[in-house]
Amino acid sequence: MINAVLLEAEGRETGMKLRSSKIKEHIFDGVLFLLGSLLYAASVNIFTAPNNIAPGGLTGIATMLNYAFDLPIGTMILVMNIPLFIFGFLFFGYHFVIKTVVATILSSVVIDATAGIMPAYTGQPxxxxxxxxxxxGLGLALILMRGGTTGGTELAANLLAIRFPHLSLGKLIMVLDVIVVLISAVVYREFEGPLYAVLVIFITSRVIDAVLYGTSLGTGKMMFIISPKNKEIAQEILTKMERGVTELKSRGSYSGAEGEVLLCAVRRPEVYKVYHLIHELDPDAFIIVGDAGEITGEGFREISIPSHRKKSRR
Structure with a gap:
């Protein structure tokens, strides 16, 4: 009887700790989403929109609508994302889309709220x-760091991947961004803006990679994945990422249950893509990411063996 009471009390205490941890996690998510939204709004309101630069995605389309019809950029981003949210819920479920919805609403509101406050810069290109x-890049990296996105081309690319599974997410996002940039050349009737947009997109992607995964080019990441859906996850990584996956036999120390752990080696910029693939199939998957000082072999750096020549005797 006493043991039962103690176990019940311990269970309640554990539950309270878990709820407290979840609340702290949500608060931290909100803080980084807000900071990321402010940085992203600064990019749009200070630099890109005043200079007729449509940097791809729905932000680029919203920038063009603002130029042509004086429509608020943030509101247009949110409105265009609504159909994507609906399809995202239908195809991927609540867990995959919810943080994207929150981050998109927050960033859209911040963009419009600061549009008349942030000074426009129209100086040196x-x-x-x-x-x-x-x-x-900094703003989006902070949002991505907490598992969110600002919708747009990334969510659209995930939906298109259902119809075109042979194309990677990176290629689909690139195609969508290129289409937006080409349209901007027609809307603005100039080529300077689209060329600048390409550079902005490039710098943004480089900054995101640097913040999330570091700047070392010769290193990679090891990902250990534990999930009831290991088979499906391994297949997705093989087909969409074209990365090999190894199954390691495992046994839980406490439960004694037999299982498998997936091991996958990827380049640093690919980590978040694998995260998204896993999250689509199992939002509760257990993932460990570790640094790999050097990865050699197919798909990575070639094995380099220095040749030693014998010195000629004289």
Whole structure:
């Protein structure tokens, strides 16, 4: 009887700790989403929109609508994302979309709320491109760091991947961004803006990779994945990422249950893509990511063996 009471009390205490941990996690998510939204809004309101730069995605389309019809950029981003949210819920479920919905609403509101406050910069194009890409990259990286996105091309690419499974997410996002940039050349009737947009997109992607995964080019990441859906996850990584996956036999120390752990080696910029693939299939999957000092072999750096020549005797 006493043991039962103690176990019940211990269970309640554990539950309270878990709820407290979840609340802290949600607060931290909100803080980083807000900070990321402010940085992203600075990129749009200070640098790209005032200089007729449509940096791909729905933000680029919203920037063009603002130019042509004086419609608020943030509101247009949110409105265009609504159909994507609906399809995302239908195809991927609540867990995959919810943080994207929150981050998109917050960033859209912040963009419109700060549009009349942040000063527009229309000076040197180089400064516009560099800082526009830098601020956008930092802002998006903070949002991605907590498992969110700002919707747009990334969510659209995930939906298109259902219809075109042979194309990677990276290629689909690139195609969508290129289409938006080409349309901007027609809307603005100039080629400078689209060329600057390409540079902004490039800088943004580089900054995101640097913040999330570091800057070392010769290293990679090891991912250990534990999930009831290991088979499906391994197949997705093989087909969509074209990365090999190894199954390691495992046994739980406490439960004694037999199972498998997936081991996958990837490049740093690919980590978040694998995260998304796993999250689509199992939002509760247990994932461990570790640094790999060097990865050699197919798909990575070639094995380099220095040749030693014998010195000729004289």
């Amino acid at each position: 180089l400064i516009t491109v560099v800082f526009g890409g830098l601020f956008a």
